[in-house]
Amino acid sequence: MIGRLRGILVSKQPPWLLVEVGGVGYELEAPMSTIYDLPATGKEVTLLTHHAVKEDSVALYGFLHESERVSFRNLLKVSGIGAKTALAVLSGVSTQDFARLVQAGDVVALTKIPGIGKKTAERIVVELRDRVDGLGVSLPGLAAAGAPADPAAEATVALQQLGYKPAEASRLVQKAVEPGDSAETIIRKALRAALGS
DSSP states (O other): OOOEEEEEEEEEETTEEEEEETTEEEEEEOOHHHHHTOOOTTSEEEEEEEEEEOSSOEEEEEESSHHHHHHHHHHHTSTTOOHHHHHHHHHHSOHHHHHHHHHHTOHHHHTTSTTOOHHHHHHHHHHHTTTOTTOOOOOOOOOOOOOOSOHHHHHHHHHHHTTOOHHHHHHHHHHHOOTTOOHHHHHHHHHHHHTTO
8 A cells, every 4th residue: 555655746736646756657636735735846745645446446645734634534434425525525624624513513514515415414423523533733824836827717627626616616716816816825715715714
């Protein structure tokens, strides 16, 4: 099993990352919480990984923080939740806020995350309430990076990849965007607005 990778960040196209380790390029999926804090492409990065092997596929998921990987693995244990939904949860809310919502039994707030319906939110609360202790760790601030050519467009695409419909993604971005914002800043503000936090 692959538990950690250290190499050069070749590309980041949410939710996909490409990391070159010893001449081999590893494709990973990562939540937006990890993507926010990645260094610029061409820099070295160390990622904790979750290696999933199924009958018909092999997948690798990357995380900068152990709290994210633990939350991801806990979510996979919840009936009806797959990797895509688990990534959406971690992209929509920090591990600290996720732990707080689960401990508080806040089903309404959990259902605001794309892909989480009422029944799934209820299962998350019931099945994870005893497992989220210790995950309320603050995540580092957004890593500084060069502003892309069109941050609003990049943010809109990223939100669509997280499960928002194109019209909804555009609406969230238009409400969140301010002059000089990077794509990461727009995405973070749009997700906060969508989750009502």
